[in-house]
Amino acid sequence: MLTSFFSKSKPINFIAVILFMTVFFIIANFHEVFSSFSFSLLAKKIGVLLAFLLSVVVLDFIAKKNDLTLRSAYKIIIFAVFSISFLAILKDNQIIVANLCVLLALRRIISLKTQKDISKKIFDATFWVCIASLFYFWTFLFLIIVYIGILLQAANYFKNWLIPIIAFFAVFSLVTGFHLIVNDQFYTFSAWYQESSFKFEHYQNLKLLIPLSIILALALWTLFYYIKLFKKANINSRPTYFLVFLTLIVSVGVSVFSPVKNGSELLFFFVPLSIIISNYFESKEERIFKEILLIGLVLMPILIPIFF
Numbered sequence: 098m099l100t101s102f103f104s105k106s107k108p109i110n111f112i113a114v115i116l117f118m119t120v121f122f123i124i125a126n127f128h129e130v131f132s133s134f135s136f137s138l139l140a141k142k143i144g145v146l147l148a149f150l151l152s153v154v155v156l157d158f159i160a161k162k163n164d165l166t167l168r169s170a171y172k173i174i175i176f177a178v179f180s181i182s183f184l185a186i187l188k189d190n191q192i193i194v195a196n197l198c199v200l201l202a203l204r205r206i207i208s209l210k211t212q213k214d215i216s217k218k219i220f221d222a223t224f225w226v227c228i229a230s231l232f233y234f235w236t237f238l239f240l241i242i243v244y245i246g247i248l249l250q251a252a253n254y255f256k257n258w259l260i261p262i263i264a265f266f267a268v269f270s271l272v273t274g275f276h277l278i279v280n281d282q283f284y285t286f287s288a289w290y291q292e293s294s295f296k297f298e299h300y301q302n303l304k305l306l307i308p309l310s311i312i313l314a315l316a317l318w319t320l321f322y323y324i325k326l327f328k329k330a331n332i333n334s335r336p337t338y339f340l341v342f343l344t345l346i347v348s349v350g351v352s353v354f355s356p357v358k359n360g361s362e363l364l365f366f367f368v369p370l371s372i373i374i375s376n377y378f379e380s381k382e383e384r385i386f387k388e389i390l391l392i393g394l395v396l397m398p399i400l401i402p403i404f405f
Contacts, residue, residue, distance in 0.1 A: 100388045103170040110170035125187035145190045148197045155200040172375035179367040182308040182398040183360035191232040198229035209250035223264035234291040235354045249336040291356040299359045303405040319377040345369040
């Protein structure tokens with residue numbers, strides 16, 4: 098049974114998920130790479146693939162380290178399935194790298210609960226969010242998570258509220274210096290900013306609409322279970338659960354303000370959602386239904402391109 102296989106977190110689970118993601122990534126980028134082949138393009142795509150796979154590793158680490166899920170592989174297979182269901186994600190180098198940076202930031206924000214190296218963690222989290230915004234401007238909204246993390250876990254010291262500003266100017270200085278050396282010009286706001294688009298015509302395509310509808314229905318279904326879990330959690334765990342939920346909300350904001358609406362903007366949404374859905378799959382109820390559901394999800398990125 099598929100649920101039994103992913104109910105444990107073992108190397109074989111990781112290998113299966115990584116192979117699954119790699120095959121779909123190669124299929125999605127095959128034509129682009131070999132229609133105008135160059136070693137620089139191939140190296141670039143290999144780097145993006147590694148960032149894509151590393152995202153799964155970081156996601157698994159965050160969930161395990163902070164007890165957001167049990168020791169299962171549900172979160173990584175769910176994230177993988179959702180990601181490869183949208184061809185635009187697999188072709189978008191910028192968004193894959195930006196998502197990895199956001200994950201690295203989220204790892205530092207959630208770890209504030211340990212009350213160790215607070216200043217360093219706040220700086221690192223802001224640094225990674227700012228780096229992400231260089232690839233995808235609207236990830237800048239994830240600074241909301243940084244400040245909420247400070248509010249929940251490190252609000253006692255006023256200097257903690259100033260650290261994100263220092264981290265922002267650190268990134269600004271590095272980027273400006275790089276552009277002056279390489280391009281002999283300053284890095285301007287117009288080069289950083291990406292104008293929002295509110296054109297949703299791509300969502301009329303069934304290849305995009307069907308998986309999105311399934312994912313949203315599953316999100317609503319499992320969110321009720323996650324809220325119950327939040328209410329049952331002890332006082333120390335609640336801020337972490339809340340940060341995951343807030344990340345989901347901010348991800349929606351990033352998607353809404355994104356410059357292109359082709360499905361790629363949903364990648365940030367899949368990070369917190371995979372954790373939330375994983376908690377549902379780890380519960381002991383409705384085992385037969387969850388087995389059918391997981392099989393359907395795994396088959397989704399395979400069957401939809403065939404029939405639509």
